[in-house]
Amino acid sequence: MIYLDNAATTKPKKEVIDVMMPFLTEQYGNPSAIYSFSAQNKTAIQKARKQVAELINAKENSIYFTSGGTEADNWALIKTAEAYEEKGRHIITTKIEHHAILHTCDYLEKRGFEITYLGVDNDGRISLEELKQAIRKDTILISVMFANNEVGTIQPIEQIGEIASEHGIVFHTDAVQAFGHVPIDVEAMHIDLLSASGHKIYGPKGVGCLYINNSLKISSLIHGGGQERARRAGTENVPGIVGFGHAAMLAKETLKERMEKETRLRDFFIKELFNRISDIKLNGCKENRLPNNINVSFPYVEGESMLIMLDMQEICASSGSACTAGSIDPSHVLVAMGLSSDEARESVRFTISDETTEEELRATVDAVETIVSRLRSMSPYYDN
Numbered sequence: 001m002i003y004l005d006n007a008a009t010t011k012p013k014k015e016v017i018d019v020m021m022p023f024l025t026e027q028y029g030n031p032s033a034i035y036s037f038s039a040q041n042k043t044a045i046q047k048a049r050k051q052v053a054e055l056i057n058a059k060e061n062s063i064y065f066t067s068g069g070t071e072a073d074n075w076a077l078i079k080t081a082e083a084y085e086e087k088g089r090h091i092i093t094t095k096i097e098h099h100a101i102l103h104t105c106d107y108l109e110k111r112g113f114e115i116t117y118l119g120v121d122n123d124g125r126i127s128l129e130e131l132k133q134a135i136r137k138d139t140i141l142i143s144v145m146f147a148n149n150e151v152g153t154i155q156p157i158e159q160i161g162e163i164a165s166e167h168g169i170v171f172h173t174d175a176v177q178a179f180g181h182v183p184i185d186v187e188a189m190h191i192d193l194l195s196a197s198g199h200k201i202y203g204p205k206g207v208g209c210l211y212i213n214n215s216l217k218i219s220s221l222i223h224g225g226g227q228e229r230a231r232r233a234g235t236e237n238v239p240g241i242v243g244f245g246h247a248a249m250l251a252k253e254t255l256k257e258r259m260e261k262e263t264r265l266r267d268f269f270i271k272e273l274f275n276r277i278s279d280i281k282l283n284g285c286k287e288n289r290l291p292n293n294i295n296v297s298f299p300y301v302e303g304e305s306m307l308i309m310l311d312m313q314e315i316c317a318s319s320g321s322a323c324t325a326g327s328i329d330p331s332h333v334l335v336a337m338g339l340s341s342d343e344a345r346e347s348v349r350f351t352i353s354d355e356t357t358e359e360e361l362r363a364t365v366d367a368v369e370t371i372v373s374r375l376r377s378m379s380p381y382y383d384n
């Protein structure tokens with residue numbers, strides 16, 4: 001199998017599984033218990049908190065473990081909105097956010113909050129000017145994703161943070177795709193809230209965190225016991241948290257070399273695709289792009305058909321399109337970037353890992369070339 005869907009999820013590292021194993025077997029104690037058997041688990045959670053904090057230059061006590069990126073996004077938006085609603089009910093976000101943000105915004109709109117959705121340019125970047133113009137007296141929150149999950153475009157996060165802080169507005173970033181893949185410094189970038197997830201960094205699924213700047217007074221989303229310093233109730237997912245922490249530590253140690261390797265492989269793959277296949281288009285920004293993301297539109301080739309044919313050759317990739325009620329909805333991200341519905345439906349996303357090899361990418365280009373020529377030869381519109 002050739003796995004090129006690492007933005008969907010990554011293969012957990014053996015090392016990560018190894019550190020988790022004791023907590024799935026012998027060290028099963030509830031971290032809240034008083035006896036020393038359980039105290040080890042409390043210590044393990046603290047160690048993981050430190051490992052996660054160090055990856056983004058945060059204070060240890062500003063990291064709160066959650067069930068993943070989705071919960072962190074819900075928490076950040078809903079509880080900031082509630083905490084600041086006396087000041088105002090206006091929130092700014094973008095049209096290209098993950099559904100964990102967009103659907104939470106729908107929910108907040110139904111509760112009477114007003115949301116401004118910033119557009120993006122052809123590269124998928126927001127305009128800082130537009131952001132400044134969108135700010136109002138009653139704006140309480142700006143939520144802009146660090147890097148996009150479909151096209152890998154990285155936003156000017158530091159500048160957005162500066163603008164938010166100059167106006168005294170809370171700044172949240174969904175960094176699920178960027179965390180552990182590019183450098184992040186919550187202090188230097190003026191980030192107040194940041195969502196991250198374990199399974200995108202070779203860690204386990206079902207665990208993530210919300211970074212909350214200590215000056216913010218946002219309350220719990222999940223009510224119950226006093227875990228996570230009474231801010232996130234529920235018995236801790238100790239194996240998951242330990243695995244997430246270890247994955248974060250590995251990500252910090254290997255960040256530079258992974259970025260270099262992935263950037264080289266990404267650019268090699270793009271070059272090979274363009275050399276071998278005519279009339280294709282790279283989606284997303286060339287410069288400000290995640291090192292692991294390649295998103296390409298293949299005119300006259302339906303992305304879903306390409307994915308099925310790649311799957312027959314055991315190659316895993318994906319598209320941003322969603323199949324609803326029998327028809328294929330084009331990706332909201334690509335449409336916001338100015339692609340037509342057809343161009344959006346003709347796009348495929350390949351996301352590499354630190355274990356992807358040049359041989360795998362060569363084999364994928366061979367497969368893609370054959371599939372494109374087969375599908376185009378069947379298209380009544382393509383001038384063969």
Ligand code: PLP
Pocket residue numbers: 007008067068069070071073098100145147148149174176177196197198199206207208
């Ligand atoms: N935000 C972004 C940008 C994502 O890519 C994802 C997952 O793909 C999420 C949020 C949701 O994270 P999780 O799967 O941990 O709930």
